[in-house]
Amino acid sequence: MEAVTAVPETPTLESPELFTNRELSWLQFNERVLELAEDDTMPLLERVKFCAIYASNQDEFIMVRVAGLHDQVDAGIDARGADGLSPSETLERIGERTSELGARHSRVWEEELRPALAEHGIRVIDCERCNPEELEAIDRIFAEQIFPVLTPLAVGPGRPFPYISNLSLSIAVWLRDPVSSTEIFARVKVPKEVLPRFVPLNGGDTFVPLEAIIARHLDELFPGMEILRHDYFRVTRDADFTVSDEADDLLRAVEDELRRRRFGEVVRLEVSSSMDPDMRDYLIEQLGVDEEQVIDVSGLLDLEDLWAIYDVEGYRELRDEPWTPITHPAFADDEHDGADIMSAMRASDVTPCSGNPHATMPCHHERSGSRFRAKPWSVTRARIRRTPIAQTLSSPCQTPVWTSSRRCSAIPTSAAVRITASSSRRRWSAASGFVPRSRIG
Numbered sequence: 001m002e003a004v005t006a007v008p009e010t011p012t013l014e015s016p017e018l019f020t021n022r023e024l025s026w027l028q029f030n031e032r033v034l035e036l037a038e039d040d041t042m043p044l045l046e047r048v049k050f051c052a053i054y055a056s057n058q059d060e061f062i063m064v065r066v067a068g069l070h071d072q073v074d075a076g077i078d079a080r081g082a083d084g085l086s087p088s089e090t091l092e093r094i095g096e097r098t099s100e101l102g103a104r105h106s107r108v109w110e111e112e113l114r115p116a117l118a119e120h121g122i123r124v125i126d127c128e129r130c131n132p133e134e135l136e137a138i139d140r141i142f143a144e145q146i147f148p149v150l151t152p153l154a155v156g157p158g159r160p161f162p163y164i165s166n167l168s169l170s171i172a173v174w175l176r177d178p179v180s181s182t183e184i185f186a187r188v189k190v191p192k193e194v195l196p197r198f199v200p201l202n203g204g205d206t207f208v209p210l211e212a213i214i215a216r217h218l219d220e221l222f223p224g225m226e227i228l229r230h231d232y233f234r235v236t237r238d239a240d241f242t243v244s245d246e247a248d249d250l251l252r253a254v255e256d257e258l259r260r261r262r263f264g265e266v267v268r269l270e271v272s273s274s275m276d277p278d279m280r281d282y283l284i285e286q287l288g289v290d291e292e293q294v295i296d297v298s299g300l301l302d303l304e305d306l307w308a309i310y311d312v313e314g315y316r317e318l319r320d321e322p323w324t325p326i327t328h329p330a331f332a333d334d335e336h337d338g339a340d341i342m343s344a345m346r347a348s349d350v351t352p353c354s355g356n357p358h359a360t361m362p363c364h365h366e367r368s369g370s371r372f373r374a375k376p377w378s379v380t381r382a383r384i385r386r387t388p389i390a391q392t393l394s395s396p397c398q399t400p401v402w403t404s405s406r407r408c409s410a411i412p413t414s415a416a417v418r419i420t421a422s423s424s425r426r427r428w429s430a431a432s433g434f435v436p437r438s439r440i441g
Contacts, residue, residue, distance in 0.1 A: 168190070
């Protein structure tokens with residue numbers, strides 16, 4: 001007698017296995033950014049750029065998306081989407097993926113990009129690898145530029161644990177008083193808001209991390225104290241906020257919310273993987289985070305600052321070849337008169353917004369007599385506009401399709417950029433594979 005094989009049941013349209021979690025899908029998008037940094041067929045400095053973009057993306061994701069999930073967990077809200085995951089389950093999976101991606105991110109910088117840059121003459125080194133002339137320059141820079149802006153803070157009786165601002169990089173220092181043998185904790189903020197994160201030496205081809213220079217001179221910051229150990233950490237806070245459009249004074253409501261955002265709860269603590277366990281436990285206790293919110297980082301923290309390395313002068317061979325977009329022949333300006341766009345459209349099947357990846361957006365339009373004439377674009381504002389579609393779709397090389405509507409007609413991958421012409425009320429939207437927020441005016 002033949003065995004009867006059971007036919008598997010067809011899942012219904014409401015089955016959770018048919019859906020992908022929104023937050024995990026976003027991590028898949030950022031993984032594609034990381035893959036560009038890992039792609040050894042790309043020019044070296046372009047890979048460095050994508051390394052910085054990945055870090056910037058991840059910071060924003062933690063500050064907004066992950067912070068929102070923590071708020072739901074704290075409020076006891078068990079809101080499950082179509083994927084069937086609760087906020088706590090989503091956080092658990094995010095933690096697993098974030099740790100994996102973070103390890104890849106650190107590895108590609110420390111093991112691939114950093115050595116490859118050194119082979120091409122761009123050195124990013126610690127003080128231990130500097131020669132005597134470079135150390136002399138470092139000591140001079142510290143005395144003249146860095147030391148005056150430092151504010152070391154020690155913790156002790158009458159000196160509570162200091163407030164750690166969002167996305168700030170800090171040096172944790174363990175001190176001992178040689179007289180009383182008392183051990184205390186101190187924090188030194190790395191002032192990369194006012195000084196370059198990577199301090200240039202030798203005409204700008206050698207860079208030393210700012211935190212490494214400060215660590216070399218800790219004895220000058222704590223005279224008479226014994227420096228037992230030090231390491232680096234970074235805090236990310238909840239930056240998600242909501243402003244009601246029914247507020248009496250919308251501007252004041254936004255300003256108040258922005259001030260409160262500065263004091264949001266800590267949602268991530270990044271520490272150097274070499275940090276002493278006692279110091280690590282002390283930071284976890286003082287910042288009030290769970291072990292799941294702590295990320296151990298091998299190598300440099302806050303790699304978003306790699307933009308400074310990407311912006312180094314010269315090295316054209318390590319970048320993508322520059323290119324200039326062309327204007328469609330039908331809309332090219334005549335030597336004596338502007339292009340007659342309407343006549344060109346009547347004569348053939350062309351539009352000013354054809355979306356050709358090799359053609360520039362030809363113009364914005366101004367009325368001149370009875371005809372529209374082509375003028376160069378004057379961009380006065382561009383900003384990222386988040387859309388639900390932009391957070392879920394895949395191809396990072398989607399060709400933009402321009403439309404005259406307020407919505408993007410192409411399928412975007414991560415963000416939509418709105419550009420407004422200075423002398424026109426019409427707004428044009430473009431789908432962009434990715435535009436880093438540090439490069440939006």
